[in-house]
Amino acid sequence: MKLTKRLALDGIRKNKEVYLPYILIYAFMVFSLTSILLLMNADTLKDFYAMSSIYYILKIAIYVMGIFSLIFLYYSDGFLLNKRLKEISLYAILGLDKKYLSKILALESLIISALGYLIGIISATVIYKLLETIFLKLMLMEGNFYLSFAREAYIISFLLFAGISLLILLTRIIKIKRKSILDLFKEEKTFKRPRGMVLSAIVAIVLLGYGYYLAQTINNPSKAISYFFLAVLLVMIGTFFLFSSLSIVILKLMKTSKSYYKTERFISVSSLIFRLRSNAKGLASITIMSTAAIILLSSALALYRSVEDVGSRQYPRAVGIASSDEYSIDQVKKIIKDNNLDAKNIQDYKNMPLTFEKDGDTFKAMRERYAFENPNAMDDKAMGILVEVNDGSIAEASALKDGEFLLYKDPKLADISELDINGKKLRKKENIKDYPYKNSGNTSIVFYMFDFYYLVVRNLDENLSIDENKIVHVYNFDLSDEDMAIFKEKTKDVQNEYGIGFHDDFILEAYKLYGAIFFVGIFLGLIFMVATGLIIYYKQIQEGFADKNKYKSLRKLGIGEGKIKKTINKQVLVFFFLPLIVAGIHVAFAFKMISKMFVMLGSVNDSIKITSFIIGFVIFALLYLIYYKLSSRAYYKII
Template identity: 30%
Template sequence: MKHSFYPKLAWTGIRKNKRLYTPYILTCMGMVMMFYIMSFLTSSALLTSMPGGDIMQGMLGLGVRVIGVFALIFLFYTNSFLTRRRKKEFGLYNILGMGKRNLARVLMWESLIIAAISLGGGLVAGIVFSKFAELGMVNILRAEGSFVLTLEPKAIVQTLLLFAVIFFLILLNTLRQIHLSNPIELLHSENTGEKPPKANWFLALAGAIILGAAYYLAVSIENPIEAMVWFFVAVIMVIIATYLLFIAGSVAICRLLQRKKAYYYKTNHFVSVSSMVYRMKRNGAGLASICILCTMVLVMMSATVCLYVGTEDSLRTRYPRNINLDVSVTTLDRLEAEPVEKVRQLASQIAREHGQSLDNVLDYRVAAMVGYIDGGRIDVDQSSIYTFQLSAYTDVWQIFFVPLEDYNRLMGQNETLDPGEVLLYTTKSNYEEDSIALGDGEPMKVKKVVPDFADNGVDAMQMIPSMYIFVPDFNKTLQPITNVANWRGDPVIELHWFYGFDLDGSDEVQVQIQEELQESLRQLSISGGTSWGGDDFTVSCEGVAKERAGFYGMYGGLFFLGILLGVVFIFAAVLIMYYKQVSEGYEDQSRFGIMQKVGMTQKDIKRSINSQILTVFFLPLLTAGVHLAFAFPLIQKILVLFSLTDLNLLILVTVCCFLIFAFFYVLVYHITSKAYFAIVSGAKGEPA
């Protein structure tokens, strides 16, 4: 044979089966494009040079690995549709005299052609769109960038190597299937459907129980730490339950529909229900995959969009004032020392030099500790925290003792407390006891749980909930534990003075004030002798303007990653939908042909098709919506750990994401249903 025979035969096979190969090649190109864009952005010199760019690139580095693994799994999965459809053709070639070695050469050339088109087209699209992606990330970081198109050789090499390996593994898998099949099996493989399975009520019931348990976990967990831990357990349970319900449960439902004669013995229902039962095992698995992908997209987009939109709120939660100073001391008397007043004077002086005044001043003392609370008692030595048990971690709190006078001054209140009484304020979780005791000390009665307090930003950095205890006698309450050490020998209590203020100047002015204040504090620390510096008096200074880039880098990176992974998962869901419709269309073509011969009209066929598609096609979307609704409380608690507490924003974003996705889903439904109808109705121009 001429050497050009195999390439021509391979190209003819691809061209004649363009209905199958075109979406597959486009998907391969899309995967190549996405992977290159992610790789390009993680090594972009422009992003590296921007404030917050390194944080964003770190986020995208995770996305590169996720897309790489997903591309391997998903392209294997979609290639199985192509292989199933082409086996009849390969069986015919085999009978006509082509050996398996010859078929292997055809398959090798097909793989080379597909790989060349996919890699070439994907890289060209990736290089073009990578600049748009880079400019999009620059915009997220609120910076400026050039419009010069650049190439990243390292990203190109990574993309070529990864997808060369993927296409090679797919080729080996296809050759394995051809090698293990005989010509007769290949010739009749397309007609080898699954036997009508029996309704497995046990698996359907197991799926319902597992799903119910996962839903119960999602709605019953109150502690954000528990929510973070159990979230992944709940995800696995939902995935298992979804597959069981779509495979076993859907068969059971079809059996029930067949028993309902008034429904089943109708033209549009009879054909569709009997067809679904015939291949429900594979059909159910495909629908479950679509449902899980839809749920992943909805959860990921809702969370990341909400985080990005709420970035400014999260930033101000972490840094409650434009400039925030944290003075750390080792003894209670140091909180009243002269350097504290010098810090106030220095901040006011530097602000005046820049034409600014200190507004909305935050000024209070606090004693902080991490404690395990059990039965209304705080474990002072902290030994219970290190038991490595989930129950211990869910009862760990960040505890702040604050003088009552500071609370009244900051909040404009006039609360009074008797000895042995306290006020309480908690975040992220609720405290149900009516008293609180410090170690073995006498319980202090919780007179009132106050609704709010001027946060210091420390709570925003912690995954654990915080408890603010406002006491009438600050020194007397803390004196018994000021010299107590934990099991590692470190002091259990940390003494701080928080001082913060707002400025009405621009970000540039605020950064200048912060830097000058930091330098002045450093000089005082060097020249001030024992009153400054050392371990007994240290000062840290942070500012919103200077930290804003880092926040937008982190949340913007998550947002951008959510968009790209969302697009990839949507590609996957659409392709599964399309191949599900096309493969089933070819299988149903002969059955509908027989129906037409015995009197079934085109109108009846279309009505039957609509009945079948509507019965199962929207089930994944509706189930994904239910999954999202039950996952909402869990998502809300996890986002609290990222300092996002705006519940109304999360509800709005989640509803909008679902509606937009549902619109897109309906659009895909119309496209794929037309393809199915064109095949089963015997439209001209279909490949043999």
């Protein structure tokens, strides 16, 4: 046993340049997953606002991190084992049997897994309370919270990584037992040429094409959520096929050029093709993790920046009242008058939402609740809001006659010339260029899911009401701080009854929801960013050891150091930035679908979303450049 332990520790010590990064990656995977599990199971957070939505996001993150932990740790251990096989085969030649060799490798695997797990679990435990505090601060929440650690989080984390380590251990033992001593000795130099490259390329095009197609053609926000994970799955699988087939495409393109057979170009291209073939899974993993990091970082930034914009849309004034009961509005006006409050910037109008379907040249009203109950069935329908203006903000409304309406719409929507509402026909008088109440007082998310027709009528009375339609009276206004305090005091017992809402209160609640999502997005984004950096660094170290002997051979053949360095620079640049370019393409195609999903959270400002995604990509690209500098330096040192 002493000899086994000594040989295992010697093996780790002699190969510390590859084992140390592996242990750090293992620790980071443990830290990330355990931190998410601790947040999910924290007693201090379970009852907070919007925690059910956050729980769903964290649950998805756990699945993603679990899958990537399995894939990458298993894949990386394969490299570690291959690097040790020559040494192990020498032990066999010296007389150690395969059973003893298996014990050495098993002990090595146990030591590095235990070290990685302990570092990760201790880090998660120490940093967890800080993460919880940041989480609460972003939600604008205060309080004294006790230190609690959910036992379930540690149990799940232990079982998952114990399972991964057991799988790695069994793979090591099986590989040793199945291979002959000669095969073990040659294993490090062996490269299996992948088969079915043409088929792989076709599958990549089909999967990526259909994933991109879904992302670009789904316009209904609720459908976007349903199809998002299908599109993600297609693009993920397509990315793996893309990199496994990309080398053959490059090879064919390069071979058609006469310059391919020049010494410098031949070495560069042939090395690049080999690296693409042998590292397809690693490149695909880096691409997918880069895509996830950019999307999470950008989405979190976009949503958090949208809080004030959403608040100004939902509550354009300091006080907003939306009620189907005229008594409520009258009572609010009475409170303002009786207390000599100075209400300014008043918005006073009535509206009634309707769902329309086209019947020839006429738009015919359906039940209003149709859109709310069946948002996925709205592709051939239209949403409209009938409006009666009481504050004179639309000048053209004063000249309307009974049976006429003014129309405001997005230019991309079809025109409406005639309406049929409950058998009563209304004809369009003219189109108006501006509508001052767009989204004002509309708190249902359905109002953000579709492009609306706004139809201003002279008198919105019960004769126009059909089925479940209700006329809603909206009354918005601003108050000074002093008057606001009086108004809140006078209405504190009837605010819910009268449908009274406040801009500041809405903003506070929005920050709770968006702050929680921002934290989760940034946290997961950082996890993927750091994981990407560790993977890139580790991959470059792998490549350095794999290429070291090749470049020694080139030097022996008389190829100058300058040409070799130039060749290395070219292939490292291509190899390094190809995942970033592909990730950028993935994000560009995903943006429309993600933007539609944001609508479900009330975020409809495209300029905020676009600039946030640009900022997110630039931040990640700069960090990626730092990764490149650090890892390429390590690569050059090795070769």
